[in-house]
Amino acid sequence: MQEEHPSRFARKFLRWICPEELREEIEGDLVQRYYRDVKRIGERNATRKLVWSALKFFRPGILLRNKFTFQLINTMMLRNYLIIAFRNVAKNKVFSAINVFGLGIGLAACLLIFQFVTFELSYDKFHDKYDRIYRVTNDRFQNGKLIQHGTITYPTIGPTMAKDYAEIEIYTRLMPSGAFNARVNDEYFQDDQSLMVDEHFFSVFSFPLLAGERLSALKDGHTVVITEDLARKYFNLTRSNIVDALGKEIYWGSDKQPYKVTGVCANVPDNSHLQFDALVSYRTLIGEGNNDADVSWKWSDFRHYIVLKPGADYQSLESKFPVFSERYFKGDKVSGSVEKFYLQPLSRAHLYSDYEYDIARTASGKSVWAMLVIAIFILVIAWINYINLTTSRALDRAKEVGLRKVMGAMKSQLVGQFIFESALISCLAFVAAILCVQACQFTFNDIVGHQLSLWHVLSELNSSGIFIFIGVMLGGILLSGFYPAFMLSSYQPVSVLKGKFQRSSSGHYLRKALVIFQFTASATLITGTLIVSKQLRFMNTADLGMNINDIMIVDGPELMAWDSTFVERVENFKYELVHTNGIASAATSSRLPGDRLGRGFDFRISNQPTESHYTTSFLGADYHFFDTYGISVITGRKFVVTDHKVNFDDITVAVINQNAVKLFGFANAEEAVGQEIIDGNRKWTIIGVVNDFHQESLKKPMEPIVFLPTYSTYGPTSIRIADARKDELIPVVETIYKKFFPGNAFRYSFIEDRYYAQYMDEKRFARIISIFTGLGIIISCLGLVGLSSYTAVQRTKEIGIRKALGASLLNIITLLSSDFMKLVAVAILLSVPIAYFSMDSWLRNYPYRISLQWFLFMVPMLVVFMIAAFTVSFQVLKTARVNPANTLKYEGLCGIVNRCT
Template structure:
């Protein structure tokens, strides 16, 4: 029986090639989009899947309150780890202190490169579940040891066995390779962990870390944990919540709260607002899941519409089959088998589309998704997906077509009925409601991105590069390098800074000043700079003056931004002193000599943070900032700068970043979401238009004789076009008026997440409506004009 169903289904499909092409093509596009989105969602949901202990793995986070605003992050003080070991050791299997992931220069013989990595405590390889390929897993036992990832070892040593070899780190320390471990997967939180060095070495070689052993106020470290088997994240968090407040009175005023953030939440739910977890990338998982479901629904609607539109052509077939004994159940099975065959062909075509597009999609989405050929779970889900789609697409046509009465059909008195076309109209309205909502959403996302991009950033990012200086070799050479870079003609100015231009690495508190409100808890961004910093970045001085090398007192001077003036409540900031409130070991007071225009160093969607730019008298810099010569090409300037750099630092690789590119990265996530949404929206519109094209074709075919009569009686091409088009335009207009309030509600809610956001304007919605109508007119017009221009003699000669 099934064989007969499939045979008849195949004949019907091959008999109506245009109809089949539209149906299969539309379904294939919808299924391809759903497949790609499904693979993307699966990759998002399985982030960090390589960790067998994922359910027990967590990072220690901290919330602190400044002036009723609570900030949350993973930065913790050094004494926290021993306090947890001493008081709560039974709750943990591992407690691993870690530095932040930073680049270091690695050198072996004549090969040197820059790679990111961490200093971590001895049990880190066990906690991370590292797969050691060479050497020993306890590779951090010796204080001068280093563990390398496989890719780093290959880049440094090639075919040589690296175990026991010595690697020079930042031209300062010699470390012996104790192990080589397999690189972490791309969708892992530790994918940038290209080396690990012992925590004890980090402490022994940095005096500031030794000074932080009992300092609860220096939040400069990370702490990763694995909780014990007999505990839960919630119970451990409840136990340790107030440990910092109880252990240290000096920080109690900030109401510090210590808690565990499970690994499951690191990637998808890592956003906090006023101390509360408010989601994160999980919103994009939901967004694309909804888009995938709706795009598939649009494709299924096409199938339903085209199948029911052809009902009169199938009416005689249904009547004859019923008259010779076919039951309704058999007819339903017949039409569902046709649906299954169409969906199967569409799925095979969809897989081909996915394979063709996957590399481009990976590049756009910054993923390394592979097609899961060998995953039996994927094929099981695919089978269920095919069956579900076939039922979804074929259920209504099967039930509708099998309900025809054979007597009416065979007598020729069968009529579809006054409301027979109502379901099709509802489905068309649903299709274009979704499409118009997608258009509005995509336009608003891109508007928000452009709104932030066009925001004044307070400095000139064009022609500005930053060169990392993570080595003691750079100490004492700042003035020499500045002179050489400028004299080379490749740079017009150079300055150093303790943070990159596009980020804030340090925050300070504990200051007093004249007029400070009682109980005020300040939180200030802190950047140490050389005197030429404002000049190099083209920062605008709005009050006072810039640093001057000719004035010795400027070594205790400070520039503040406009936000800091308001934040500190200073009416006349120039000359004001910021004093250290630490009575036991006070630093000299800082004198405000100038106010600079606000400069965006964090998120362009957030307000500018109050900041201090302090004269770097301790040479605590991490970057050279160079303003390139605008009268020469960038390539020419960089070649000269590299030559000068290598003359002075031959053992250090020359690396640089264009500040404008670094700044553009701040928009990368939203830009990718906007671009992907735009692509999926275009495909949704295309699928909707395919269905509209098919419906117009069948309407024109059904009304062939009517069109012929009208033309004989003098109807113009425009009259016929208007007759065939107006119904569809009415449906799309209804769709627009349904889509607009829905899109407004959703997108307005999305924009509330951004303090600096675009204002929704009426023209966005009007443009989407006009666009939908324009696309409808173009789609319908092709068939309408073709029918209007046809020869009426051909359609009437049988009468």
């Protein structure tokens, strides 16, 4: 009965697929084959073969005439692919786990770094005029030398450029005004940061205003715009009633006149290069008798941003600035230096800012792009592992491929099957990566210092970014799946079923190249990690020229009025401190180690030609400063009590450092003592020379400094205390502070923490690169496991013969490991020039840096070689310990061996 009546599906399929004019002839031939196959392989398999046999007879156009048939075939194929893929995963649990684990780690590392890089590249893009906003930068030259490369310039620059050049649509100018220490209803609030900005600020930048008018909020003097957080803190308001903050009064510092709240803006996003809690109207600065803040061509403490009109070319405008400088500065006649102005696109303000006095939140663009390269390396290494691990099972899948081909499977179907398996493994790995990212997110955020989220980053991507992200992921899946798929599907069924498996030389070389790439990348990353760590350790342990250990910092009494009693009050405060058990000394200064010092641009020496102008930093310090910080005097003397004057114009003496001696052209320190420094109408006699010290981090060169004996209400106090008694002395210092400066908040820190915070970017980069280097090594070793496993399986019979002939385990391990170790050695050698040139470029950013010595490259080479040797030896050992009888008995080789022995 079965021969006379094919299955219902087979009859239905033939009626649908066969054209009317060919049905009788072709249907008869197909049915006869179907009957034979039913007897031989069963009805289900015969029906499947009937489908594929029919496909060979008809053009694709005929098939597409019947959508049901096409969908049915596709459904059968996908169902079959899915079943086989899951069976292979379940059957080879260890292999599948390694594949998923390796790909998962690579994807997780890539996604974490992707968050960081995307965030760093997103700075300021929320502004509507983002692509038309530029900030004005300024280079200053004296005596033919660059003396300042900064973002600060004169208050007249923005308005004058907007007047002179039609390309400029609008401008805004601002000045940092430090901590916004506010008093609201007799309650004090400290440490909020503020900027003084003009009325154009909200026309240039798109910070959302929750309450108030954007165009007029900062138009009048003594007005302030606060953030939503400050509205909550000061007035206990929520967003629903935030408008109630308008019109309220705030007292700032020691100012007797209140500031009126005229606006509330949303909290500043983390990805803004400008950060603030309060915006004070610029008109306030001008209205308090500082008309120079509006018209001065010499007062250099202001930042300017301009918006170009649509279609305007900023480089074309920038080319006109030399004429602008000559017109208003007349060489160095006006400001004492030759001024050159440039425009920096807002898109570069965060990552490409090497400017002095920059108030922007900045990061290293090189470090960010280096992280992206590391992410790509790790992801490529993970994909390479999949290729190696998949091809290592070639022998296991060869017979499966041979049987499939004998049963009528086409190469395209086999390729589809293996691509589908690759996609399944990749999907499982992606799920594992998402779980890993979620588990590590908190720790990663702590390292990078930002509250990142994968979902937030993806939601912020535009359509092109999403397309690129998905394209990279899909491209990786396809590329990592294509090679194994084509290699496995190319086996000849006759050869593999007879047990004659022939290796491809091209595939052999490709696998070697992939391993070399993996370990070149790993060795380069290890070298980079070692060099970054050593440079960071060098900067943290270098001799600074001063002693910053065990020094407690107490912020200045900003709310105290500057009067004739202030100096006496400060001196009494210090006197009581130094007479407290456990405190060695105390000093006040205008700035602290680690702070950027102010500069004077028109210093002259009394006995030198009047056309000689010098630029040097200056620091106000009391007569205990040099002793407290252990700064040694080379010649002359330090300040004494009588050098200090309440009136700044009465000060007549100064101390300079060795760099200033060189700058002013003195032959030696002794010659400098007694000379007069002139700045405008003021003169100071040099009474001493001190040694150079690193006022800022080792990322910047030491500078010439002029020290003046001054006090300030904003000047912090440095207190040297016994290390063992830090916790015990803090409340004692607080009691003394409040005794002399009632009403001022007691805020303290330790100078070591403040000083070494300058290396935060380097510390973060070192931690990130070390973590992901470790992951890269783990993934590379997994790939080596795959390749060594592949080779061991290929040479199983050879191992059995050698063991039967008396070879030891050590002989076999050495034999099979040597090829891999040669690849690792090649990779290590290739990594040296790559690591050298990349790290040499990175170190050039530091004026004080380590030298690239040979052991910095030798240590990573040995580490990589040892890790690779252990990985390969362990994998080969498992195969080498197999009883040779088990590998030879089915091949008829045991008898040959016995006869030979």
